[in-house]
Amino acid sequence: MFQQNYKKKFNIKKETWCNDRAELRKSPIEGYGLYAVSPIAEGETVMICGGHLWSRSDQKWLTEARYFTVTPLDDEFYIGDRLDDPISMKNYVNHSCDPNLWMLNETTLIARENIQIDEELTIDYAVFSNDDIIFIDDCQCKTKLCRHQITLKDWTSKELQQRFQDHFSTFLNKKIQDGEHLRTVRRDDILRALNRTKESSGDELQLLNAIYRSxxxxxxxxxxxxxxxxxxxxxxxxxxxxxxxxxxxxxxxxxxxxxxxxxxxxxxxxxxxxxxxxxxxxxxxxxxxxxxxxxxxxxxxxxxxxxxxxxxxxxxxxxxxxxxxxxxxxxxxxxxxxxxxxxxxxxxxxxxxxxxxxxxxxxxxxxxxxxxxxxxxxxxxxxxxxxxxxxxxxxxxxxxxxxESQFSGCSALENKKDNDEVQRKKEFWAQLMDGSDSIPNLLTFFTKKDQPASLRTRIPYGASLSFTLDPDIAKQIINYAADVDVGEYLGLFQVCLTSYYIYLYKLTQETNICLGSITAAKREENSELQHVIGLFDDALLYRFKIDPKQTFVEQLISVKNMCLSIRRNAYLPYQDIVDCSSNSNQQYFRLLQNMFTLKVINKGTNLFTLVPKSDRSVYSTKYDLSLNVEYNKAKEECSLSFSFQYSTDLFQHSTMKRIADRFQTLLRQLFSTTFNREKQSIYELSILLPYEIQMYKNLNTTQVEFSESLKPIHEEFFNRAHDYSQKLAIVLDDQAITYSEALFYVQKLAFHLTHKYKVKLGDVICQCAKRSIEMVVGILSILACGAIYFPVNLKEPQDRFRRTILNFNRKFLIMYSGINQDYFPSEYSQINMEQVLLDTHLDSNDFFHNYNNVTVGVDIDAVALPTSGTTGNPKIIRLSHSNLVSQAKALEHTNIVGNCDIILQLAQCSFDVHLEEILDALILGGTLVNLQNEKYMEMDYVRRVIRSNRVTYIDIVPSVLEALLDNKQGGATTFKTIRTICIGGKFDLKPTGMIGFSGKRL
Structure with a gap:
């Protein structure tokens, strides 16, 4: 009856009414919004909000209501939508700091100005704020009046009160008229100061200190x-x-x-x-x-x-x-x-x-x-x-x-601190936390990709995953901790903490690690509090830098010294500790989200036995990730349990299961007889799980038995030319030759080399590394003669080239028109490939049979590649026919490359990868797509070549891949035909570059 009277008083409808000139559309900023489909005049009613009534006193709205639809009608009642109700149109009225709607009364939204067609209908959330919800979010309206941050206490702003006059909700209008906003200033200071986010200003933290200290x-x-x-x-x-x-x-x-x-x-x-x-x-x-x-x-x-x-x-x-x-x-x-x-x-x-x-x-x-x-x-x-x-x-x-001692408030204890002592402790924390802004957030290595952007939006649901060490390992750790000589609890704390530092290093390869922990420093320093219940815990930061070359014992000594120093300087509020770091406001939450605690469970009373958290379920968590170690002395045989308590908003159970299994593996290895903690460096430890070790063994078992014996490279090419005579073999822009045409030119040049220049088995033939169809023909011709292919990079200094080939006996050079001949010594036999291929006198059937007199074995050298040496002199890497053919067959066997693939020759010709791209394509019967020599680093040109030729395989470095994936330049459509990408180098792409293609996702 009471609710019915309120509904009559405020004219509350069950459902929200919306003007039919408003239409739901996708917002260009985020989500959806309401847009005008025809003009709406100033003062015209746009929406009348309906919904369910809740009493403030029973607080059922906290669990029953749709959060952002709840608005106060007066001091007693709220109105809003239920969670199980259909989503009403008022859910889609977005915020703007310069809106075109405002309030007429408690439930009616009217036009603030004339609204044009296709204009979004917006309102400032300040005109109907819910006082009982503490909320801060970034504003994305981007208007000239944008205040960049929205809070539900913005209605107290004098500027907004002057701007909207009496067009707040009736409830807020009454509070403004009564001067309520003036009495809530100090309360807002506390709320804003403590409701910190990573983006909030450092002035708010200073304000909090001023309120608290004063x-x-x-x-x-x-x-x-x-x-x-x-x-x-x-x-x-x-x-x-x-x-x-x-x-x-x-x-x-x-x-x-x-x-x-x-x-x-x-x-x-x-x-x-x-x-x-x-x-x-x-x-x-x-x-x-x-x-x-x-x-x-x-x-x-x-x-x-x-x-x-x-x-x-x-x-x-x-x-x-x-x-x-x-x-x-x-x-x-x-x-x-x-x-x-x-x-x-x-x-x-x-x-x-x-x-x-x-x-x-x-x-x-x-x-x-x-x-x-x-x-x-x-x-x-x-x-x-x-x-x-x-x-x-x-x-x-x-x-x-x-x-024995009544609780009299910790604030009195906090105010009794000696100023000199406090200053000394602050100096210690300032030194320990120096450069804290460089501490990496280790949790980003494991969190979900769709995790909330900031802590303020994270729902603190939690779960736990526990394991209990084998009794033998647990006994080893407990006995080892007893020898640390700082007491049972501290010794075990330091041993477990050191092990966790090492584990995080092995897991992330980060050496600068900061963990939070909880200690009852006030209780320890004040004997009156030893038997008093209360909130005496303080949060401390344990920042430690791992040296992978040190042993476990050396790391433990460093951790021990750090822990003892921290305990001597522990009696400070966490805020004071964070204030000692650089960018303290940004560090406030971030440094305290990876926690480590140790709890000793003593024998219980004869009537009551405490159930440890490791033996039961956990449903909430204050921190993103906590490792809770429980030393249970209540059992007949002391046990060590490790429990990872984590936010289900950020972590998947499967991820935490692997993290827990790896840590258990590390502890077993660290405290086994096979690892010498005094002599072996910690980098020698492994966190691989048994199935991963087996996987590595299987991956390294690369021997493949092929059904037929291997043949030299050129013979494999000849066979593919016979199988696919009319298939395109090499493409370069508008130029292309088939396998039969490529075979003709290869045999023609090989005949010229063996008959005119008397090239013999094992001779080294240098060829100018210039992207072209002729270069590919030259490589195959050299191999068909039984000679060794040696690429020449014309960008290298001349003296380096001379030093590289000093050990070669007979030296020939295949070159092209337009190349400076003075670069090469005069003793070189220089061959102009273009003249040979265009010489019609060689086009007779006689030459097709003579070059076959050269017998080439699969184990002789096919390629000599120069590489940099540590002594300053270039070194030569030699690859045989069997090396290159076996690799191509292996790629075909694993379905990475096949005869249906179109392969892009992207690598520079001075790199060994260019050989893999060329020979893999022609040995297996694929199509090789080449690039112009001057344009291979022009990304627009490369994208156009990939799309026009429908390339399916590329071998690429991450930096070039990221440039190709630039969505602003059409990168999203470049990889539609790609089936396989082979990436070499450090893979560190930005998330915006991670797009899908027709094969697997990157």
Missing amino acids: NDSSSLTKGHYASYAQLQVWVDEQRSLYGIFNHTLVVKPTSTNDYPVAVTITGLRRAFISLIKKHSVLRVSLILNKDNGCLEEVIRPFDELVEEKFSNFIISRASTVAELEEILYDEETNRSLFNLQKGIICRCHVILNSTNRQSNDGLLQDKDYIIFNFHRCCFDDSSEQIFLTDLYSTYMSQRPGAV
Whole structure:
């Protein structure tokens, strides 16, 4: 009835109405938008928003509503679309800082000006903002009035209020008239300062420090200022719709067979309520004081919680694992379980296993579970053992233990720091984090390609993947850590951390690595906090530079020294640490997304046993990737478990499975008897998995048994000319010759060489490396004579060419018209190929039979290639006929190149690859496409040749490939016919160049 009255009051319709002169089209910027199909006059109604009503108090809209459709009607009600409703047209009204729509009332959008045909209908989100959603995004409107960043508190801007006058929603108009925007300035400062993104300005971080450091106790109303950690948690919760702030403990009651005292539901409830009374932190409220703009921590008196205390104790039944997992998922991710303003920040959920349950006597059995859930503003990892110990003692005595130290607010501790000591610690962190902007983001090596652009848009759903080391390996690590001589915990922490550094280096080849970790520095330095529950954890950065040539022991010593130095300087808020780095604002989130933690699980109490995270499912994560090491001393034989907790928004399960398997492989290798940690360098370690090792062995087994014996190169070509006599063999722009024509010219030149110049088997014939059909004919003719082909690069210095061929006995030179003959020594027999091929006197049948007198074996040298030498003198690489023919046959055998392929000769003629391109094509019966000698680096020309000749195979270097893939120059259509690309060199293409083609994707 109450909702019906509101619908009548605000004239709320069930569905959104849209003017029929608005049409849905694809937006040139992103997604879709509404466009005018005919003119719309100023003041004309364009849309009346309908939808469902939600009350602010029950907060059901957080899980039921379509996020960006929710707008406030007044202080009590929201209107918006349900998630299961059809997407309405109001979803497609995009933002603009200079819009052509604005508000008439709570639900009506009207034209701000005359709107022309094809003009997009836009509105400034500031005119109907939802105050309860903390949101920052980049603006893409690109208008002259663009403010570059959108927040849902923009309505407080005086400039926008003057621009839109009273054309905000009725709700916002009332707030502006009442001066509400003036009272929210300090609150906005906190929200903007803590709602950081990589693109936000560094001034906001300085503003946060000013707000936090300027806390004056004289302005307090009820309690203490919240600590920096609490302030961060509170603001993170305001800007997130998902529960990443629940700290869950899963506990199993001990079986009555193992311990004579049973756990009863009544006794557990009584003990839990007693602990809430004992530990005042479990009754903390965080309240934003709008008068001074500060977040205050108020301890609620226990009497005030009488009405709510039993609502924090829940009993459920589960008969299957799926039901148990569903309950655990809700406890870990449901943000509505707690109320920070009321001080309801902890709860106990008893899950009874209803399978084969014989009685209903209120006794817990060993198959039941107890979930203790705490808001992170009051509980950290170091509080777990304190809570369980107190729970046991309180349960056994049925009364609260003596209060040794009440929680009085960490902010008081933070303000007691000595300024000189703080300055010294800041100098240490400034030195450690010097050049931190060069630290690579290792996670980009493994994340999904479609990952969110920034942390602010990432949904913090998480999962975990765990493994437990073999007892022998675990014992080796534990014993080795005990010899580090810094205590059991620190020794194991440093050994595992060093192993993880080495693993990340092996995985990414990056040597500059920064990991985050959590430590309870405040608790360690203050004896009063040893038995007090609270949020005392601090985030620390462990930056380390790997030296691959060092041994594990040498790396461990360096890590040990670094860890000890960090612990001596640990008592600083994380913000102070980041401020010591360069570009601190950009580093705030990035440096703390790859975490490492070590947790020691001691023997539990006789009544309650903690279930480690490695033994249960995890559904949320605050960080992108965390490696959590658990040293479980509660079991009969101590065990080491490693759990990778990761964001499912960024990582695939299959990727994390490989990462975990590789790390396990490294640990086994590192602490086995086959690896000498004192003498062997860490680069000798391998993270290959067994199946990958086998794959490498299979790949390296390259021997192929061909059905027929190998023949010399020219004989293979002769056979292809017989098989494909009328097929195009060589193409160069408008010129082309068939296999039969190519055979004729090859035999003609070979006859001339053997009869006129008396070329013999093993002679070296130099040929000018100039792209042309004649060059290809010359190569085959040289090989048909049994001679050795030696390419001459005319761009090389003359003296280098002379030194290269000093060891050759008989020297001949095949050259072309227009080449400077003074480049070559006079003792060379110079042959002008063009004159030979055009000499009609040689066109008789006699010469076709004489050259066959030369018998060429497959094992004699076919090619001599010059290469640079370390001594300064060129070196010669010799390749036989069998080498080149075997390679071509192998490519054919693996279907990389075949007789149906059109191969582009792209490589420079001074490189060995040009031989592979030419000979592979002609040995296998394909078509060779050549390029003009002067244009082979002109990308437009190369693209045109590829498209016009429908090339299917290219051998290319990454830099040239990237130039060809330039979409602005038509690169997207260049590779439509390509079947195979062979890439040599460092493959580092930009994402914009990764396009598909008719074969496999790059």
